[in-house]
Amino acid sequence: MMNEVFLSNQVIVFLLSESTLFSLLFIAFVVSFKILLKWDFESFTPYQFTLERQAYLVSTIIYFVFIMKFILIVYFIFTIDVLSLLVPGAMCAAGVITANDYGSYLLILKLTILFFLTLWFYVHYYDMRTKNHLWFKQKSLLFSSIFLMILLELILDFSYFSHIDTQIPVNCCSTLFGQLEGANPLPFGLSINMLLILFYLLYALMILTIKSSQTLLYIIANILFVYIAYYAVVYFFGTYVYQLPTHKCPFCMMQAEYFYIGYVLWGSLFLATYMGISNALTTLLMGKNHTRSQINVAYLLSLFVLLCTAYVAVYYIKNGVLL
Amino acid sequence: MMIQIENLYRTFHHGGNEVPVLKDINLNIKKGECVVLTGVSGSGKTTLLSLIAGLDKPSSGKVLIEGEPISKLPDLFASELRAKKIGMIFQHFNLFEHLTVNENVTVPLIPSGLKMKEIQTKVDAALNLANIRHKKETQAGRLSGGEKQRTAIARALVADPNIILCDEPTANLDRDNSLLFIEIVKELHSLGKTIVIATHDPLFDNLDFNSTIIPMLDGKIVEEFNDE
Numbered sequence: 001m002m003n004e005v006f007l008s009n010q011v012i013v014f015l016l017s018e019s020t021l022f023s024l025l026f027i028a029f030v031v032s033f034k035i036l037l038k039w040d041f042e043s044f045t046p047y048q049f050t051l052e053r054q055a056y057l058v059s060t061i062i063y064f065v066f067i068m069k070f071i072l073i074v075y076f077i078f079t080i081d082v083l084s085l086l087v088p089g090a091m092c093a094a095g096v097i098t099a100n101d102y103g104s105y106l107l108i109l110k111l112t113i114l115f116f117l118t119l120w121f122y123v124h125y126y127d128m129r130t131k132n133h134l135w136f137k138q139k140s141l142l143f144s145s146i147f148l149m150i151l152l153e154l155i156l157d158f159s160y161f162s163h164i165d166t167q168i169p170v171n172c173c174s175t176l177f178g179q180l181e182g183a184n185p186l187p188f189g190l191s192i193n194m195l196l197i198l199f200y201l202l203y204a205l206m207i208l209t210i211k212s213s214q215t216l217l218y219i220i221a222n223i224l225f226v227y228i229a230y231y232a233v234v235y236f237f238g239t240y241v242y243q244l245p246t247h248k249c250p251f252c253m254m255q256a257e258y259f260y261i262g263y264v265l266w267g268s269l270f271l272a273t274y275m276g277i278s279n280a281l282t283t284l285l286m287g288k289n290h291t292r293s294q295i296n297v298a299y300l301l302s303l304f305v306l307l308c309t310a311y312v313a314v315y316y317i318k319n320g321v322l323l
Numbered sequence: 324m325m326i327q328i329e330n331l332y333r334t335f336h337h338g339g340n341e342v343p344v345l346k347d348i349n350l351n352i353k354k355g356e357c358v359v360l361t362g363v364s365g366s367g368k369t370t371l372l373s374l375i376a377g378l379d380k381p382s383s384g385k386v387l388i389e390g391e392p393i394s395k396l397p398d399l400f401a402s403e404l405r406a407k408k409i410g411m412i413f414q415h416f417n418l419f420e421h422l423t424v425n426e427n428v429t430v431p432l433i434p435s436g437l438k439m440k441e442i443q444t445k446v447d448a449a450l451n452l453a454n455i456r457h458k459k460e461t462q463a464g465r466l467s468g469g470e471k472q473r474t475a476i477a478r479a480l481v482a483d484p485n486i487i488l489c490d491e492p493t494a495n496l497d498r499d500n501s502l503l504f505i506e507i508v509k510e511l512h513s514l515g516k517t518i519v520i521a522t523h524d525p526l527f528d529n530l531d532f533n534s535t536i537i538p539m540l541d542g543k544i545v546e547e548f549n550d551e
Contacts, residue, residue, distance in 0.1 A: 041395070052395075053380065131400050205371070293528040 010079040011217040013021040095172030102160035118274035272300035326352040331384035361445035368521035376402035410479030414491035420464035453477035469500030
């Protein structure tokens with residue numbers, strides 16, 4: 001049965017955009033599959049020239065759709081945040097995302113897809129810089145995998161939005177994010193102090209290894225950092241954004257009353273992680289290294305860490321105490 | 324061999340129909356050679372020039388520039404090769420009308436990464452060669468047809484390319500300016516540049532320097548002969 005959430009303006013716009021982009025990707029997928037089977041760059045036949053023209057068009061379509069997917073994740077968060085007005089008990093997107101079983105999987109899948117999209121951009125970049133499209137097959141295979149993930153994402157999108165019940169109250173924020181009495185929500189049983197030490201140490205390690213040949217160490221540090229940073233933001237830095245020690249939520253900071261700072265914080269963290277790991281993976285697997293990209297990753301990470309630290313520093317300067 | 328063309332075809336699709344524009348073109352152009360492609364409108368001269376310049380891709384066949392298959396190169400590499408090895412002169416000059424002569428000639432060197440002083444030295448040399456230095460501070464939009472063409476020549480020469488491609492270079496010029504253009508071509512030829520001119524101007528039929536005239540008709544090379 002259609003519910004009012006499924007028919008709200010934001011959801012219609014979101015699902016329509018996702019469906020349109022998927023239609024474009026479907027065309028690209030079918031054509032790229034055909035290209036992949038018959039591709040022979042050394043050939044000068046009319047068929048090969050036709051395939052090369054089609055490959056150029058397909059790459060352009062994929063490029064456009066993938067850029068749009070980055071914009072749509074922001075709109076997705078915005079949409080579920082708006083829906084919190086309709087779902088009883090929800091104060092922000094955190095409540096809406098757990099309104100049914102699909103939400104959490106959908107969010108994780110979306111974040112995973114964005115990582116693979118970033119990786120595709122790197123492989124595409126290197127492929128376009130070889131005279132004989134050396135990485136064309138790898139790029140096409142990567143695209144095929146991403147396409148299947150996006151197909152699953154579209155199914156989950158529809159399932160998620162069509163199964164939000166506006167009659168059943170949801171849990172939100174503090175109840176959800178580990179504020180149950182006596183439970184330590186932090187990973188590895190860490191205390192807040194240890195979590196913060198680890199946060200800054202990992203940041204330092206990443207900056208130090210970003211240009212070194214320790215690629216594997218850099219990847220591990222990157223994955224660990226994004227994990228630790230999530231908890232550090234929700235359980236420590238976030239409380240300074242909200243200026244309330246009990247408010248521990250990753251989503252509320254994306255609302256207007258907090259100047260949408262959450263988009264900048266999470267955006268810089270995830271973009272830096274995606275770019276950093278993608279660059280490191282292409283270094284490991286393809287022997288390629290993009291120096292400018294490494295510098296951008298360092299800037300994004302530093303922006304994230306500086307912003308987090310600044311909230312604590314400003315609060316301390318203003319009030320003379322910490323939360 | 325500077326330019327090698329093998330079994331080149333180019334077919335356009337228009338309204339569901341296939342329109343063959345070039346059919347089985349085979350051509351070898353040596354370093355320092357001057358080739359004049361002649362023929363009526365629609366004979367495929369401009370399409371052939373576009374394929375040599377890597378501005379378009381063939382339907383099948385090869386175009387090699389100093390052994391490099393420009394017809395297969397991705398855009399980035401084709402642009403690089405064009406910037407280093409090929410200078411183009413167009414029928415309608417294709418100048419930036421609001422820029423000065425000096426600025427127009429400078430434009431191709433901007434991505435080169437050279438220092439402004441080096442760029443200006445090269446620009447001055449190209450302006451001298453095309454005999455337009457005296458107008459260097461004049462806006463392109465205020466030039467006569469002949470002056471615009473000489474600016475276009477300077478722009479084509481500024482990166483010191485080995486190959487000069489000219490598409491109907493005298494179509495918008497009077498007889499005196501056309502003869503002046505031919506004099507400049509003669510000078511470029513003496514400098515060892517490989518020159519390919521697509522034209523239907525009869526002035527090119529009897530050039531007073533070594534050149535090869537290649538008549539084209541309906542997308543095919545009709546015959547090949549040297550004027551000597």
